[in-house]
Amino acid sequence: MLFGILLGGFIAYRNIVPMLDRDAQSYSRNLATQINGRLEALLIQADTVALQAVMDNTIQADLTSMLSGGQLSLDRKLDAGPILNRYMAFAPLIQSIEIYNGNGEPYAPVYKLTLASQLSNFTSLSTQLSETTGKLFWLGLDSAQQNELIALREIMLLDSDGTPGGYELVRLHVSVLNEISRDVSDDTMIRLYDQTGNLIHANHEMNGLGLEEAVRSDLIDWNGQSFRVVHHISHLTGWTLAIMIPIQKINEPIEKLQYSLTLAGIISVGLAILLSYWISLPITKSIYQVRKIMQKARRGQLTPNPVQYVNREANELNMSYNKMVNDIHQLIEIGYQKELAQHRAEIKTLHAQIHPHFLYNTLEAINWILREQGQNQTASLILDLSELFRYSISSSEFATLEQELTHVKRFLALIHMRIDEKLDWMVEASPNLMAIEIPKLIIQPIVENAVQHGIEPSLHPGSIRILATEIDEYLDIIVTDTGIGCTIETLTLLQNLLLQPPQLNDSFQGSMKTGIGLLNVHRRIQMQYGDSYGLSIDSSKPGGTTVRIRLPKPTFRKR
Incomplete structure (x- = not known):
């Protein structure tokens, strides 16, 4: 605070002194113009x-x-x-x-x-x-x-x-020239010279001061006193008017300003010291009390402090501390609930693994029975269904692109059995991409959505094309169907949902009849890689739908 007061005084002095000096110069010039105007008015x-x-x-x-x-x-x-x-x-x-x-x-x-x-x-x-x-x-x-x-x-x-x-x-x-000196202070010297430099009029005796000496510079010394000189040449007469104002008179406002700033600085410093002590006393006392509460928290006693302090800073600090304590308790509770949920999920997974083994064995037995009876096509479908279940409930979070596409092919084979000639599909991917690992089960929900909402409602046969390709720094998996497409309203709703934060998506899913699979895949990708990745959708009615799955190339993991 003291530094601010001193700095403010210094800045004020540095700014005001040049301004006062400019005002003095302006006053001198205006005075010369005014006196010359009086002289010319008389002569005119x-x-x-x-x-x-x-x-x-x-x-x-x-x-x-x-x-x-x-x-x-x-x-x-x-x-x-x-x-x-x-x-x-x-x-x-x-x-x-x-x-x-x-x-x-x-x-x-x-x-x-x-x-x-x-x-x-x-x-x-x-x-x-x-x-x-x-x-x-x-x-x-x-x-x-x-x-x-x-x-x-x-x-x-x-x-x-x-x-x-x-x-x-x-x-x-x-004597008419005495009129030009009217209202001029006694300490201001006025001298009027003709075209040849002869003195015409002077309000004070200054023997020996000719025109050349008077206008030689802006400052002159005379009889131990310094003067600022302003001269003005009349356009009417050609005479030169020289006005000399004592420097002491010009500096008088500056000296008063120096005295006032010095006195104000001394008083301000004293008041600042007293005010600082008076203000800081309740602050330091309140902060000391909050500090004692925080020291207890460091020892493990996480209890809120219900005290309301008069000082705003200490009160805000105490409120922040109470919020921190409440957040810590909530985080502890959330962590406990997550651990409990994980424990329950692990138990459910163990239970779930018991039933699939029975299912796998049963489907395997049906497979061999059908092959013995010569029904090889049906046996292949049963085998695809078995592998479909096995892939879906495996504990791994990632799979190679080849495994994911194989899973999709098995799914489409089973769907083809149900809708027969109404569905045709094509899977395209470069061999050098097959070993790349991607999140598991992100393509099959998109394909299933295309079949359920695009191909099946159509009155005509349809096709699904799955393309995996590299574009710049991205891996794009594009699923295109030739189904019925969707209306502009539905497309806009889906696109907006893909742009919403996850918590808003959750509130919409309960009222959505379609698109839940899309949103789940989109959320999984963004949770894994960030908001720059995920799904984008384009569709027209009629005309089909295209869903693009975008993954980052720098995070590809190869076996």
Whole structure:
């Protein structure tokens, strides 16, 4: 029990720890996805409002006019300011929206510097913007205003079939990034880098930790503390979000599990010891009492134990002992009855042997009287009858195949005398099989059954063929008659009876008018060789009947 508890705790620990580790990794990835989703939601909101602003009809018309070489008055340019302010009112996170013509010169507000003056890489950016087809390109922190995020868009003119007509510069205060750290624990580090690796946002100061160091591996050490790093690259901005969670926080559930399992193990071991003692006490006491009873049985005192124990195991053991005692008494009684029956059978056999000697002598005398009178055929029949009786009551259990077939021939000769021309027979067997010993009197009952139930009831003459042959590892003796056969119902009944256990056969024999000889032969063969051997029967009405006697070749005994 103790081993089971310890093994169970070890298996639980081995299974739960990887699961907790996977949960921690999944939590980290989900947290990164959640924070990135918040960031992209804010930027998409700003992008949507900024796009609506440049799609305004007035601004589109002014940019189209400037693209065609037209000059706008100062008042016309100033009119664009309220329009932009109206759109920015829908997105408070936008600090300003600036519109420039195709050359990067300010359109609204008019006091701004050119884009080339504000963005040192404007030339390369304009090339990238031409490939984004009007999408907002997020640049990161403004180099001049570190508290502002900037994004640039190339404005498409709707009336000119989407021809580029200017640029839109969107500015967001960097404080909007504080929203992405909402609901994040204080010990979790969040760092946001732009496409070039510059730090955009961090919820804690970690001086000197650049993008390369943050995403170099899944684990980093900082200020004596280990962190698990999960990074996520935004498809919208191309920025890299790095989230660092303290290993101590990740391992906290595992440490709690270790403590809980250790405490539970100590308590379980103590309870197991007490419980084992409490449970085993009545068991051992009951088993000790049963053991004393069994020791008496070993000394010859086979008496049942009537005591009923509360413990189930001891009670079952005692019941098994009582059953064993009863079985032994029954076996003793059965053995006694068998010995008594055998003794009686031996006495009957001795008595039976007295009368056949008188019968043999009498038949022998009749044989010689008939021969003196010239009745040789009748004398031969009397001699066959004498030999038939002598063979039937001999004490041997086995006979050669030749002796068995000779006995059958004598039987058929006597039957032929009674039904004359109605019966014809044929016996076929290879000479090399004649010396094989088989159980005595297994063919004659089958032949007798064929005569009585097949040939005699028929209105026409019939024949019986007896064939002994080797088939694979079997010796088959096949008895075929051309009698009336039997119905399908009778054939099915006989076949089922041959498949039943002997005790069921006994219950059917009392109600059977035919087939008793078949069943007796079948039982004798199976008792001698096993259930794989015995009789099989096939018949049709009309058409005759075939009975196959199957014996095992490996058990043949030759003289």
